[in-house]
Amino acid sequence: MRYAPITERLAGLGSDKWVLHSAAQARRAQGLEVINLTIGEPDVPTPADLIETATRSMRKGRTGYSNGQGEPTVLGALSDYYGSKLGRSISRQRFLCLPGTQTALYLAFIALLEPGCEVILGDPMYATYEALIRASGATPVPVALRPEAGFRLQVDDVARQIGPATRALFLNTPHNPTGAILTQEDLDALCDLAVRHDLWVISDEVYQELTHGEALFNSALANPTFEDRVIVASSISKSHAAPGFRSGWLCGPEEFCRRALPVSETMLFGSQPFIADMTAEALRASPEVARNMAARMARRAQIIHSRLDGVAGMRVHLPEAGMFALLDIRALSCDSQSFALGLLETTGVAVMPGASFGAALEGWLRIALNAPDDVTDDACSRIVSYAQREAA
Ligand SMILES: Cc1ncc(COP(=O)(O)O)c(C=O)c1O
Numbered sequence: 117m118r119y120a121p122i123t124e125r126l127a128g129l130g131s132d133k134w135v136l137h138s139a140a141q142a143r144r145a146q147g148l149e150v151i152n153l154t155i156g157e158p159d160v161p162t163p164a165d166l167i168e169t170a171t172r173s174m175r176k177g178r179t180g181y182s183n184g185q186g187e188p189t190v191l192g193a194l195s196d197y198y199g200s201k202l203g204r205s206i207s208r209q210r211f212l213c214l215p216g217t218q219t220a221l222y223l224a225f226i227a228l229l230e231p232g233c234e235v236i237l238g239d240p241m242y243a244t245y246e247a248l249i250r251a252s253g254a255t256p257v258p259v260a261l262r263p264e265a266g267f268r269l270q271v272d273d274v275a276r277q278i279g280p281a282t283r284a285l286f287l288n289t290p291h292n293p294t295g296a297i298l299t300q301e302d303l304d305a306l307c308d309l310a311v312r313h314d315l316w317v318i319s320d321e322v323y324q325e326l327t328h329g330e331a332l333f334n335s336a337l338a339n340p341t342f343e344d345r346v347i348v349a350s351s352i353s354k355s356h357a358a359p360g361f362r363s364g365w366l367c368g369p370e371e372f373c374r375r376a377l378p379v380s381e382t383m384l385f386g387s388q389p390f391i392a393d394m395t396a397e398a399l400r401a402s403p404e405v406a407r408n409m410a411a412r413m414a415r416r417a418q419i420i421h422s423r424l425d426g427v428a429g430m431r432v433h434l435p436e437a438g439m440f441a442l443l444d445i446r447a448l449s450c451d452s453q454s455f456a457l458g459l460l461e462t463t464g465v466a467v468m469p470g471a472s473f474g475a476a477l478e479g480w481l482r483i484a485l486n487a488p489d490d491v492t493d494d495a496c497s498r499i500v501s502y503a504q505r506e507a508a
Pocket residue numbers: 156215216217218219242288291292320322350351352353359363364
């Protein structure tokens with residue numbers, strides 16, 4: 117039988133990247149103990165009041181078909197949410213509701229890209245990004261994010277990669293896996309470059325509510341000068357501990373939304389009204405879940421720093437936001453996948469090898485911050501003993 121080329125382009129770019137996570141689950145299924153620090157899940161269940169809202173809404177009969185753009189309840193809440201964050205009016209026509217940031221990005225790329233064009237993005241990158249770009253037939257052009265620049269995408273590095281085929285810059289701020297936040301100056305310089313070369317700017321801002329300590333988030337939409345070419349994707353997965361609800365959106369220019377709508381309708385035929393009602397309530401409430409989660413995660417990053425930084429030549433990179441810390445194991449001169457597999461087999465601690473996120477993060481490990489403090493501390497003790505053995 118014959119298959120479409122998309123199946124070839126995406127082969128190996130799906131769950132294959134999560135070998136460590138699958139190995140950890142297989143170990144657990146065998147009854148072996150595992151501390152799983154591979155995936156960035158919220159560390160608390162979805163708040164009971166949001167589940168109650170969704171349930172009430174279902175009981176009221178909000179289980180029919182919706183329209184392709186989104187229910188008026190959630191479009192109104194999104195317009196108010198972005199309006200108050202950005203300090204200017206953002207019309208309802210600038211949103212498309214989709215099942216999570218992942219699908220939102222898929223739609224954006226299908227609507228903007230085509231075979232032969234290129235998208236510039238930072239390396240390391242979130243594990244699905246290469247597939248997202250390749251699905252459309254476009255080619256990802258990675259630009260190394262350097263630890264000495266705080267892993268922030270540098271405008272000069274991007275400028276060097278721009279060519280006639282470049283169609284878009286793909287940003288992720290706050291960034292997974294590095295936890296870096298682009299400053300307003302970074303964003304202005306990158307958007308200015310996009311104007312000069314007539315590029316789209318797509319920004320994944322799913323971690324926007326999870327800033328640590330005093331760190332400040334800046335949206336790619338903050339500067340109205342650039343809003344005719346900026347598209348932001350986000351969701352309530354992280355901010356409201358609700359990844360299973362699959363509720364996200366795109367915010368872009370009205371014309372983009374008009375043109376992308378039939379694509380979305382073809383894929384989804386609308387989303388669930390009871391999830392829209394729950395999302396509207398989540399967006400209108402204060403982001404307390406996110407604030408508390410961010411505080412716990414920042415504290416665990418500090419635990420990891422105090423336990424591992426300097427041990428056996430390892431260094432810890434503290435995130436400014438998000439659910440992960442990075443551990444630099446280059447001094448131990450072994451590749452990140454072998455180290456992570458050895459660590460799991462020997463100590464039961466599962467972390468992601470940096471190489472899963474791009475060539476630039478080879479020699480690093482990504483550690484999720486969602487385990488309780490004592491478990492995080494226990495994982496650190498095991499990492500110390502394994503690293504010291506490797507260093508010997
Ligand atoms: C950077 C980034 N983008 C998107 C997603 C997926 O988000 P959603 O659940 O909204 O699809 C994740 C999930 O971990 C992520 O880390």
